[in-house]
Amino acid sequence: MQVTSSVRDPLVTGGKTVKDVSHDISRHVENSPPRSWWIALAISLVFFAYGFYCLCMVLWNGIGMWGLNKTVGWAWDITNFVWWVGIGHAGTLISAILLLFRQKWRMSINRAAEAMTIFAVICAATFPLIHMGRLWLGFYWALPLPNAFGSLWANFNSPLLWDVFAISTYFTVSLVFWYIGLIPDFAVIRDRAVLQGNKIRAAVYNAMSFGWQGGARTWMRYESVALILAGLSTPLVLSVHTIVSMDFATSVIPGWHTTIFPPYFVAGAIFSGFAMVLTLLLITRAVFKLEDYITIYHIELMNIIIIVTGSIVGIAYITELFISWYSGVEYEGYAFYNRVQGPYAWAYWSMMTCNVISPQLFWVKKIRTSIAATFVLSIIVNIGMWFERFVIIVTSLHRDYIPSSWTMFHPTQYDIGEYLFTFGLFFTAFLLFAKFFPVINMAEVKSIVRSDSEKVKKEEDHH
Amino acid sequence: MDADKNFIVGIFDDEEILLSGIKNVRDSGVKIHEVYSPFPVHGIDDALGYKRTRLPIAAFLFGLTGTSLALTMQIWMLGFDWPMIIGGKNFASLPPFIPVTFELTVLLAALGMVATFMISNDLKPYRWPRQFDLRSTDDKHVMAIDLAKNTSMTKAALSQLLKSAGASEVNEKTFE
Numbered sequence: 001m002q003v004t005s006s007v008r009d010p011l012v013t014g015g016k017t018v019k020d021v022s023h024d025i026s027r028h029v030e031n032s033p034p035r036s037w038w039i040a041l042a043i044s045l046v047f048f049a050y051g052f053y054c055l056c057m058v059l060w061n062g063i064g065m066w067g068l069n070k071t072v073g074w075a076w077d078i079t080n081f082v083w084w085v086g087i088g089h090a091g092t093l094i095s096a097i098l099l100l101f102r103q104k105w106r107m108s109i110n111r112a113a114e115a116m117t118i119f120a121v122i123c124a125a126t127f128p129l130i131h132m133g134r135l136w137l138g139f140y141w142a143l144p145l146p147n148a149f150g151s152l153w154a155n156f157n158s159p160l161l162w163d164v165f166a167i168s169t170y171f172t173v174s175l176v177f178w179y180i181g182l183i184p185d186f187a188v189i190r191d192r193a194v195l196q197g198n199k200i201r202a203a204v205y206n207a208m209s210f211g212w213q214g215g216a217r218t219w220m221r222y223e224s225v226a227l228i229l230a231g232l233s234t235p236l237v238l239s240v241h242t243i244v245s246m247d248f249a250t251s252v253i254p255g256w257h258t259t260i261f262p263p264y265f266v267a268g269a270i271f272s273g274f275a276m277v278l279t280l281l282l283i284t285r286a287v288f289k290l291e292d293y294i295t296i297y298h299i300e301l302m303n304i305i306i307i308v309t310g311s312i313v314g315i316a317y318i319t320e321l322f323i324s325w326y327s328g329v330e331y332e333g334y335a336f337y338n339r340v341q342g343p344y345a346w347a348y349w350s351m352m353t354c355n356v357i358s359p360q361l362f363w364v365k366k367i368r369t370s371i372a373a374t375f376v377l378s379i380i381v382n383i384g385m386w387f388e389r390f391v392i393i394v395t396s397l398h399r400d401y402i403p404s405s406w407t408m409f410h411p412t413q414y415d416i417g418e419y420l421f422t423f424g425l426f427f428t429a430f431l432l433f434a435k436f437f438p439v440i441n442m443a444e445v446k447s448i449v450r451s452d453s454e455k456v457k458k459e460e461d462h463h
Numbered sequence: 464m465d466a467d468k469n470f471i472v473g474i475f476d477d478e479e480i481l482l483s484g485i486k487n488v489r490d491s492g493v494k495i496h497e498v499y500s501p502f503p504v505h506g507i508d509d510a511l512g513y514k515r516t517r518l519p520i521a522a523f524l525f526g527l528t529g530t531s532l533a534l535t536m537q538i539w540m541l542g543f544d545w546p547m548i549i550g551g552k553n554f555a556s557l558p559p560f561i562p563v564t565f566e567l568t569v570l571l572a573a574l575g576m577v578a579t580f581m582i583s584n585d586l587k588p589y590r591w592p593r594q595f596d597l598r599s600t601d602d603k604h605v606m607a608i609d610l611a612k613n614t615s616m617t618k619a620a621l622s623q624l625l626k627s628a629g630a631s632e633v634n635e636k637t638f639e
Contacts, residue, residue: 018501018602144540153540157549162562169566173573180577183586184600188501191597210581211590214600218584219503221516225580228522232569243562446502446602 011105011448014292018446025438025445026189028288030196033435036287044427051421054414055130063133065414071407072397076415077127078247079389083272084124084422085167085244086265086385089237090273091117092174095181096233099226105301107444108293112284113277114178115437119429120276121171123422128163130418159246166243170236177229180222185438187212241269248392255335255396258323264316271309271355272385274302278378282371284434293440296369303368306381310359313388317356335396343408344395347387354384466611469637470496471621472595473630475604478504484606484628485510491624493616496607499599518576518583525575526568533567534560595636606630 016024058065068075091113098106132138140147142164144154154161186209193202212218245265248256278299285294324336339348358380362368367377394409433439475481481504488495495511508515541547542555552559581587599605608621616624622633 022501022601144536150545152545155547155549156537156541156563157552157556157559159562162566165563165566169570172570176573176577180580184502188600191594191600195597206591207588210586210588211592212586212600213592213594214499214501215497216500216504216507216511217497217513218586219500220508220513221518221580221584223503224516224518225576228519228576229573232522232573235565236569239562239565246562443502447504 009295009297011108011295011297012293012445013295016292016449018449021442021446021449022188022192024290024293025185025440025442026192028434029189029436029438030192030201034287037431037435041428041431044424044431046424047420048424048428051417051419051424054417055126055421058130058414058418059135063131065412067410067412067415069407069409071400071405072394072409074397075394075409076390076411076419077131079386079393080419080422081124081127082244082265082389083382083386084120084127084426086241086269086272086389087276087382088117088120088124088170088174088273089241089266089269090277091115091120092170092177092233092237093270093273094277095177096230096237099230100234104448105298107448108290108440109277109281109298109302110444111178111181111437111441112281112434112439113273114174114181115430115433116277116280117174117273118171118178119426119433121167121174122429123426125167125171126422126425127418159243159250162243163247166240170240173229173233173236177226177233180225180229181441181444182437183209183212184214184222184443185209185441187214188442189438238266241265253396254329254331255339255392257332258320260316260319260323264313264320267309267312267316268355268385268388271306271313271359272382274305274309275378275381275385278302278306278374279382280430282375282378284439288434288439290440293445296371299371299374300365300369303362303374306359306378307362307368310355310381314356317352331401334399338399339391339395342395342399344391344398347391348395351384351387351391354380355388358384466609467638469610470595470607470635471610471618471625472634472636473606473608473625473628474596474598474632474634475606475629476602476631477629478507478604480629481604481606482506482510484625484630487628488606488608488624493608493621493624494612496609496612499595499605499607501600501602501604504604518580521579522572522576525579526572528575529568529571530564532571533564537563593638596634607636 012021066075066077091110094106094113095110098110129135129138132141139145142154142161144156186205190202190205190209193199193205242262242265245261249258249261251257281294282299285291321336321340324332327333339345358377361373361377367373398408399406473484475484478500481498481500485495485498485507489510489512498507498511500507537560538555541549546554548554595607596603596605606625608625610618610621613621618635625633
């Protein structure tokens with residue numbers, strides 16, 4: 001039995017019963033997808049195909065095809081990498097941290113958010129992989145494998161190597177967590193397929209559900225596994241962006257060499273991740289008619305997290321500026337003066353507007369409960385967060401110590417193409433997920449639906 | 464009568480009725496084979512008298528394996544097998560080894576625990592489960608009682624007991 005506060009809004013509206021939950025979520029897997037799904041898939045595949053061409057060209061000819069030069073040796077590749085990894089963080093935050101805090105509103109959004117995490121991490125991983133140039137030798141450079149150089153081992157003092165371990169662990173654990181959650185829901189689809197007489201679907205979903213039955217003993221162990229996975233994922237997700245930030249913070253480049261980076265990056269990651277969750281869920285909810293499960297209340301709560309993390313990010317920007325002056329280090333001072341006033345000032349001020357000013361609009365209740373405003377602002381936040389990484393990386397590099405090396409970065413077709421490739425990959429994967437997998441965690445929603453639907457009924461009687 | 468073949472199956476619509484029903488059935492000395500639910504029902508493990516799972520211990524041990532494996536690997540590789548001076552640090556300096564140690568601890572704890580969970584519940588992709596009622600993944604709670612293990616009561620008495628415990632339906636189920 002679930003106890004819900006009478007002060008809070010119900011999490012599932014429309015007086016749904018447990019049976020309705022199975023039906024409303026499973027029918028998207030069972031029915032053929034709407035026309036809008038096919039159109040979206042076609043567009044994603046076009047991006048994917050063009051990006052794949054650019055990717056192959058870079059693999060064949062080398063990363064000289066990118067716009068990098070002697071001074072700016074890291075640009076769009078690492079910007080996109082950090083951006084995608086950051087987006088992934090919201091999924092783990094929703095499924096792990098909110099589970100530990102017993103926030104029941106996570107239940108109807110965690111499945112899609114975790115799927116987003118997994119696809120975002122795959123997109124992120126493509127950039128460092130391609131940047132290695134000779135990708136097929138990368139295993140020897142990135143992993144501690146015995147090799148022909150007298151077994152000269154990988155350098156465990158390097159944050160880049162920590163990153164390899166952090167990202168791969170994060171991907172594996174997120175995938176396992178997500179899949180464990182999917183198992184009981186695949187069984188729902190299997191049993192419905194048996195009743196509908198669809199043998200192929202029943203066999204496929206049975207294999208995917210690992211022959212799940214849902215006995216009380218299994219559920220008891222399952223809940224224990226979910227709780228421990230959440231406990232493990234919580235420090236894991238915080239460690240991942242901390243280690244990503246150390247790629248920069250442990251260097252001596254002015255603008256990167258700051259101790260504020262780990263918390264600042266983690267907050268930024270959650271900020272951009274929630275924005276991407278909102279972008280995706282607002283579309284999913286409209287296309288699959290899930291308004292009773294992903295309610296305005298969910299959207300409002302996510303917007304509140306965006307205000308909190310957006311404000312942390314804003315404070316971090318201002319702290320950085322202050323410290324660059326207060327520290328008295330002229331290189332630091334110049335790096336930040338150059339960000340604000342230099343040739344990339346347009347990028348800096350785009351970042352400031354999108355990340356610091358725009359989320360503050362969510363203080364107005366009308367805006368944070370408006371679907372159109374949320375959708376627009378969620379995209380603006382992600383544009384801002386891309387600029388944040390671009391500003392940190394390129395403005396710090398392009399003014400080298402020797403003024404004769406000063407230069408600008410100009411992306412080529414291949415820089416842009418690979419970014420589009422990850423968009424194609426991400427949306428293709430997400431669309432396939434939305435069609436073939438239950439987009440909402442049915443088992444969890446079923447456990448809260450009764451108390452909620454009773455409350456709705458009571459309120460309706462009351463009015 | 465062979466065990467694990469002939470069952471009497473009670474269908475429950477609501478988890479609260481189910482919990483009180485389990486208590487009634489067990490109080491009359493009947494052994495319940497298992498209860499199948501579409502979602503985890505809180506308190507059902509106590510009602511059925513199940514012991515707490517030892518999976519957390521398994522997770523801890525797998526995590527410990529990860530920690531020691533990671534530390535041994537790094538200290539041996541950089542400290543003994545091919546020592547190198549990196550940034551003037553000691554060959555085997557602990558602080559830079561912590562991130563990888565942490566990640567491998569989490570990785571092994573998670574994978575080991577999930578593998579243990581899959582094996583202990585006999586979850587594998589090529590297995591068709593024995594289903595007492597297909598609605599148990601949809602919206603019904605299904606209580607299965609093995610007839611061979613409850614010979615003290617007749618089929619009719621068991622059926623009556625389930626009905627009085629709150630079952631909305633009582634069926635028989637035989638497996639080959």
